[in-house]
Amino acid sequence: MKFKSPPVNSLSLDFLTEFCISLEKLENDRACRGVILTSAVPKIFSSGLDITEMCGKSTEHYAEFWRAVQEMWLRLYSSNMVTVAAVNGSSPAGGCLIALTCDYRIMAENPKFSIGLNEAQLGIVAPFWFKDTFVNVVGHRVAERSLQLGSLHSAPEAHRIGLVDELVPEEKLKDRATAVMQQWLALPDHARQLTKTMMRKAVLDRLVAHREEDVQNFISFISKESIQKSLRMYMEMLKKKKS
Numbered sequence: 001m002k003f004k005s006p007p008v009n010s011l012s013l014d015f016l017t018e019f020c021i022s023l024e025k026l027e028n029d030r031a032c033r034g035v036i037l038t039s040a041v042p043k044i045f046s047s048g049l050d051i052t053e054m055c056g057k058s059t060e061h062y063a064e065f066w067r068a069v070q071e072m073w074l075r076l077y078s079s080n081m082v083t084v085a086a087v088n089g090s091s092p093a094g095g096c097l098i099a100l101t102c103d104y105r106i107m108a109e110n111p112k113f114s115i116g117l118n119e120a121q122l123g124i125v126a127p128f129w130f131k132d133t134f135v136n137v138v139g140h141r142v143a144e145r146s147l148q149l150g151s152l153h154s155a156p157e158a159h160r161i162g163l164v165d166e167l168v169p170e171e172k173l174k175d176r177a178t179a180v181m182q183q184w185l186a187l188p189d190h191a192r193q194l195t196k197t198m199m200r201k202a203v204l205d206r207l208v209a210h211r212e213e214d215v216q217n218f219i220s221f222i223s224k225e226s227i228q229k230s231l232r233m234y235m236e237m238l239k240k241k242k243s
């Protein structure tokens with residue numbers, strides 16, 4: 001599956017809805033046992049949640065948007081398919097979450113590409129299920145430091161801390177992702193799927209049990225004037241960086 005929402009594959013409500021529909025179709029297709037996620041946009045895997053969806057909108061819109069973010073994560077983290085992220089560009093925040101939610105991450109070894117949960121840099125807080133997914137990949141200490149600092153890690157550093165499983169030259173990314181997929185698909189599906197469920201169930205159950213509470217927390221957090229101001233300033237900073 002190739003993300004193609006230029007300029008930066010930001011995760012808008014439309015993007016998330018289409019992503020979930022595509023994932024559901026693949027999940028229901030018995031002939032499909034695995035999916036490789038990558039980007040058709042040069043240099044960017046995904047720029048994370050679309051900030052414009054979280055600025056100056058109604059409470060109803062925030063609720064709908066956040067439910068779509070939750071749905072994307074719940075479907076991908078609990079997928080029966082083998083999921084491999086072929087990270088061919090930068091991947092901050094929600095983009096990093098997508099990669100973390102997969103079974104395996106391969107990143108192009110370009111030191112200009114960065115990845116991480118940088119929410120703190122925007123003055124926002126990564127929700128508990130972003131944090132749980134991160135901890136499950138890199139461990140508590142690395143996750144804590146990285147989250148508090150809102151670190152964006154260069155590709156080599158991301159590999160060193162275990163955020164990505166391997167680095168390959170960009171031109172070899174597709175072949176390597178295919179080889180990894182074949183390796184994972186060589187196992188009997190039922191054994192691999194039950195193991196995956198066992199490893200991820202507690203974290204998935206936690207969001208399922210607190211889903212509506214999480215929506216309400218998001219709404220009250222994002223509606224605060226101080227948070228809206230931080231997001232507006234961040235968007236302005238992104239635009240200024242260009243000029």
Ligand SMILES: CCCCCCCC/C=C\C=C\CC(=O)SCCNC(=O)CCNC(=O)[C@H](O)C(C)(C)COP(=O)(O)OP(=O)(O)OC[C@H]1O[C@@H](n2cnc3c(N)ncnc32)[C@H](O)[C@@H]1OP(=O)(O)O
Pocket residue numbers: 007008010011044046047048049050051052090092093094095118119122124125126127217218221235238239242
């Ligand atoms: C107490 C507990 C409560 C818990 C409550 C939970 C609250 C949680 C709330 C939110 C969680 C959010 C997670 C996120 O994912 S937030 C998004 C974070 N993303 C980023 O920080 C990335 C920002 N973007 C960049 O760093 C760069 O754009 C980059 C991706 C590196 C690409 O750089 P470049 O190629 O140079 O492109 P430009 O910067 O020029 O960008 C092109 C245009 O795209 C716009 N843009 C970029 N990113 C986003 C985005 N995420 N959303 C919307 N729009 C984005 C950018 O402004 C440019 O627009 P324009 O051409 O009009 O100037």
